[in-house]
Amino acid sequence: MSWLETKVIKLNINSQVDVVTARQKGREMACKLGFSTADQTRLATAISELTRNVIQYAGNGTCVISDESNHQMIKVQVTVEDHGPGIPNIDKALEYGYTTGNGLGAGLPGARKLVSHFMIESSPGYTCVVISISMKRT
Numbered sequence: 366m367s368w369l370e371t372k373v374i375k376l377n378i379n380s381q382v383d384v385v386t387a388r389q390k391g392r393e394m395a396c397k398l399g400f401s402t403a404d405q406t407r408l409a410t411a412i413s414e415l416t417r418n419v420i421q422y423a424g425n426g427t428c429v430i431s432d433e434s435n436h437q438m439i440k441v442q443v444t445v446e447d448h449g450p451g452i453p454n455i456d457k458a459l460e461y462g463y464t465t466g467n468g469l470g471a472g473l474p475g476a477r478k479l480v481s482h483f484m485i486e487s488s489p490g491y492t493c494v495v496i497s498i499s500m501k502r503t
Contacts, residue, residue, distance in 0.1 A: 372431060372432045373429065373430070373431045373432070374390050374394070374429070374430045374431070375427060375428075375429045376390065376427065376428045376429075376430075377425065377426075377427055378416050378419045378420065378425060378426045378427060378428050378445070378447075379420075379424075379425045380420065381417075381420065383416065383420075383428075384413060384416040384417055384420065387412050387413075387416045387428040387430070388409045388410075388412050388413045388416070389409075390430055391408050391409050391412045391430050391441065391443060392405045392406070392408065392409040394430055394432060394441050395408050395409075395441050395498065398432060398434065398439050398441060399439060400439070400441070400498060400500065404498050404500075407479040407480065407498065408441060408443070408479070408480065408496075408498050410475075410476075410479055411443070411475075411476040411479040411480050411496050412428065412430075412443055412445075412496075414472040414473070414475055414476040415428075415443070415445040415472075415473075415476055415494050415496070416428055416445060417472065418445075418472055418473070419445060419447045419449070422447070422449045422450065422492075423447035423448060423449025423450070423492070424447075424449065425447065426445065426446050426447030426448070426449070427444075427445070427446050427447075428443065428444070428445050429443070429444045429445075430442075430443050431443075431444075433497065436502070437501065437502060438499050438500065438501060438502065439499065439500050439501075439502060440497055440498070440499040440500075441497060441498055441499075442482075442495065442496070442497040443495070443496050443497065444493065444494070444495045445493070445494045445495075445496075446491070446492065446493045446494075447491075447492050448490055448491055449490075449492060450489065450490070451487045451488050451489040451490060451491060451492055452485075452487040452492055455485055455487055458473050459473050459474050459477060459485075460474060473485070473494075476494075476496065477496075480496040480497060480498055481497055481498050481499045482495070482496060482497040482499070483495075483496050484496075
């Protein structure tokens with residue numbers, strides 16, 4: 366794998382197989398950068414939740430996993446985007462138990478709790494969630 370491929374991985378999310386692939390690629394990058402097994406698992410779980418939402422609500426989208434490390438921090442960032450219906454009420458969607466589907470309503474709030482950084486923006490026809498885990502260089 367070349368340096369550029371290691372720094373940025375872009376995946377199309379069209380099926381459950383892609384959800385598994387995104388989860389694995391996120392875990393692999395976190396592992397290569399020296400994150401603990403617990404951090405790797407948290408990141409992988411958050412990626413699973415976000416990419417499952419893409420399949421369930423939009424049908425397809427993208428997941429970009431990137432090494433955003435610098436001289437002070439080691440950081441894996443994940444951007445999940447889709448062009449589905451959007452989230453009408455983000456504040457509500459981030460509450461445990463709220464769901465517009467058949468789930469438990471733990472996906473978005475659970476993902477937010479698992480990572481160091483969580484940002485979401487949504488409007489009709491577009492949703493983007495950016496998450497990351499980071500740690501100081503030693």
